[in-house]
Amino acid sequence: MSHQSIDYAGRIRAHGYRMTPQREIVLDAVCAGEGHTTIDAICARVHERAPVINRSTVYRTLEFLQQLNLVVAADIHGQTIYEIAQAQPHHHLACLQCGDEIEISNDELEATYAEITERYGFDVEVDHLVLYGFCQGCRAHKAQNDS
Amino acid sequence: MSHQSIDYAGRIRAHGYRMTPQREIVLDAVCAGEGHTTIDAICARVHERAPVINRSTVYRTLEFLQQLNLVVAADIHGQTIYEIAQAQPHHHLACLQCGDEIEISNDELEATYAEITERYGFDVEVDHLVLYGFCQGCRAHKAQNDS
DNA sequence: CTTTATGCAAAGCCTTTGCATATCT
């Protein structure tokens, strides 16, 4: 699922703003993150293609793209990560040990949300939940060390 | 549930460290947060009782209390919040509109975690999940405005 | 041609750190 399939220029112009090379390059960099990219990673990728682009432009562009709902942000370990907005809400499993991340669909959590709404009258609005824990590989190592 | 019921001084000394007025005041300030307190709120409360206590001491003390598992921290909207460690893992529902927070037990989410472990081999280790959404009152307002 | 976007540099904010002093056991 590439971001190429979306008419970003059109959606930006539809709001009365302009498409620029910088915005395109930042969008590409976010997309290259495969789901979750830090500012540093984005800046590094941007810098490869266009060393002249300023860091503050990257910040401003990401802010801008979020307002148009083309990019979404999430907090992970206190760091902000960015990714291309997808039609499907989804979540992440982040391994505390190896740092690996697994993307999961919303299905697993939907039932839980419904239950919370029913019990607390609270409408959970989560597009981008990050659950921490230990992945399969690291669990195996942990089990060895604990013995 | 007050933190008074726990022998903090004892637990601190058991690790070879010292109980000090500063640490006691910071602990009180965290406890006064009723579940989730920002650094600023903690510093404000500390300052009321003892204006001389330095901000860096508060940072160091919180770091210290976390290492002893007397205080736990979580990220909420990019801000670090602190609370007294409880025996029971629990989570928060944070309303995006009014900022209200509801504390919920782990029970609602346990089944979901089990399912994730089964399906992905990923062991979710969440002591302090924060779910964003809209509380009952704000949902009612939203419904009105949307019509 | 007008408005929006960018680059640069500087300011801001929050957090951490080094070091001398004070405090606890």
Add this chain to the structure above:
DNA sequence: AGATATGCAAAGGCTTTGCATAAAG
């Protein structure tokens, strides 16, 4: 006395902002 904890001030890292210039429609 010996070790730990604190206060102060300064440094650090990341993000935001003001302003002049450049570029898009």
